[in-house]
Amino acid sequence: MPTKTKAPPTRRSSHETEAERRARVGKIIARLEKAYPDATCALQHTSALELLVATILSAQSTDARVNLVTPALFAKYRAAQDYAGTDPKVLEQEIHSTGFFRNKTKSIIGMAQALIERHGGTVPDTMEQLVRLPGVGRKTANVVLGTWFGKNEGIVVDTHVQRIATLLALTKENDPVKIERDLMTLVPRDKWTWFSHTLIRHGRRVCIARRPKCEICVINRLCPSSRV
Numbered sequence: 001m002p003t004k005t006k007a008p009p010t011r012r013s014s015h016e017t018e019a020e021r022r023a024r025v026g027k028i029i030a031r032l033e034k035a036y037p038d039a040t041c042a043l044q045h046t047s048a049l050e051l052l053v054a055t056i057l058s059a060q061s062t063d064a065r066v067n068l069v070t071p072a073l074f075a076k077y078r079a080a081q082d083y084a085g086t087d088p089k090v091l092e093q094e095i096h097s098t099g100f101f102r103n104k105t106k107s108i109i110g111m112a113q114a115l116i117e118r119h120g121g122t123v124p125d126t127m128e129q130l131v132r133l134p135g136v137g138r139k140t141a142n143v144v145l146g147t148w149f150g151k152n153e154g155i156v157v158d159t160h161v162q163r164i165a166t167l168l169a170l171t172k173e174n175d176p177v178k179i180e181r182d183l184m185t186l187v188p189r190d191k192w193t194w195f196s197h198t199l200i201r202h203g204r205r206v207c208i209a210r211r212p213k214c215e216i217c218v219i220n221r222l223c224p225s226s227r228v
């Protein structure tokens, strides 16, 4: 008679209750905290303005690519006024390698002009004010609020967070705003910013799109999509 294989005790069943899912998320967080105790934003910056510009540049690009462009950019453009008064053609050339350079140029100049008109040239620290700036959506605002201002207002849902949240069965949604809402109900608020940075790092190093390294993943026993 064949021996029955015991299922991993902590892996999600297909009928997971809300309480079970919360408990599983708690274990996922504990394991990720050990693996990535210092996870933080990979975009280099020394001010809220630099982080805002870098985050706008990171859309459809990689942080590594943005980090190649920003040292020269930040040395030249030190304040919102510098971006607001620049020739778009010059800025387009300077950020060309990050892709979508025309739209990004428009966003950065428009954002800088709005900062001067509405906020005296400084970056505001509320979600409401940030998302009213040209080129700044909830994702960008979350990066700036969480990373620079230390405010857990939401969870950054980029391509890595979206993919891993789905693989972990923490959401059934496709829309980043709805995914964020699902994650905000499962992850304790004081962990929101860290959780985003951590999933992004995990997505780059281990849970890589199309070739996840489940065999070395610290949360494989808690993941319903694990291949091991």
Ligand code: SF4
Residues within 6 Å of the ligand: 164, 167, 168, 206, 207, 208, 212, 213, 214, 217, 218, 219, 220, 221, 223, 224, 225, 226, 227
């Ligand atoms: S077990 Fe595999 S699919 Fe699940 S999070 Fe880890 S690497 Fe990704």
